[in-house]
Amino acid sequence: MTSPDVEKRAKPTTIDLGGRVLPLNLKTNARARRMTLKIEPGGHAVSLTVPPGLARHEVDGFLRRHHDWLVERMARFDGRSADITDGGAVSIFGFAHTIRHSGNLRGLTTVRDEGEGKVLLVSGPAESIGRRVADYLKKEARREITGRVKVHAAASGKSYASISFKDTRSRWGSCSSAGNLNFSWRIAMAPMFVVDYLAAHEVAHLSEMNHGPRFWALCERLCPRTPEARQWLKNEGSFLHAVRFEAPFA
Template identity: 40%
Template sequence: MAILPGSPAVEITLRRSARARRFSLRVSRLDGRVTLSLPLRAREADALAFVNEQAGWIRQTLAEMAVAPGQVAGFGSSLPYLGQALVLTPGSGRAVRVDGAELLVPGQAEQVGARVAAFLKVQARDRLAEASDRHAASLGLRYSSLTLRDTRSRWGSCTAAGGLMYSWRLIMAPPQVLDYVAAHEVAHLAEMNHSPAFWEVVTRLHPGYSIPRRWLKTHGAALHGLRFAP
């Protein structure tokens, strides 16, 4: 096994073959696994150098297998989780789990979308609750409830009664983006507006918030385009 460094790192399976006369790369359309076939007597250092030379091709091929807007998530495609692309791969057992650059999904192919969506929602609730608790404690305030929805008009909201609502698709964005949205909504517990005072609270909770805010404006639509059911 070799590792192509980067974000994310890509695992490369090395397979020696008596029939191989040269290095040959293959990316499986079933599970996104990258395999390098090499002659029996080839030096592993040469194989790793070849992998690094082909890094652009490998990442481009994996990117082309990503779930496109309107396409339903399935084995062999990839989707973002905490800002990193994971290849949806058949897994064993009962639970969906992350393993390196793969998201292992048990069950039949037709169940993949539903299972992945359920996994993302659980992870989103855990991380958004942690971020909301942390920011609320920083302000010495409490929120009344936390709910998740699949909203397209907004990433979060806060009611006058202190109820927080978030889009569960935030779990696919980089962690700092999710944290910014939590900080934004918790800030409304102190300032139920978008006045300069409100943005001062946001800055206290999440300094440099303009960067994740800009990320959402640029990439948010792509997250909404991912489908998990026919």
């Protein structure tokens, strides 16, 4: 049974992080064995999951003990969040690309290696740079993910119904019972081994619709770097959501 004190705080409230006030979402989970704290994708809110039966003073004490960690984590968001602009940079499969606006490409967005580094040349009106970069990332995500899904599906002897891409915030991918695979196109900003892991993860769900031992064994068979990729997403994944494009794209 949930403590009344915690239950009162189940609705969103706020937390002050050195003068920055963010929404605090407190969630009670009957399966949780300890309190877990995370910053939501994009750094726009903080979530705290607690097991049943905790008193309010325990929750408040936990938040106080982790206050400095939250402040430090938010500072990392400040340093790595950015708008997509001419002269800025974007990661494409883990490699930094300088964004350069060009009016001579007739609608194309393309990558060039100019000696000092990779450059993403973006055509069209300057105010459309963010949208065009997002479109390019979506195209690249579709190309790479589709290729890796085909490889992993063949290796596991499974077939899938469809592959789709969205700008999801709560998860990087999903697999429906009908075999429809869904991915966040923002994964195109992650290193290729992480992209491969995400494809393997969702293909593994075609065989195991859970996260039990057999699922993880299959996932690691398809993608041996699964542990490393999971850690990368845990440490770095939220920063991909901190990249600001001009508008949300489906």
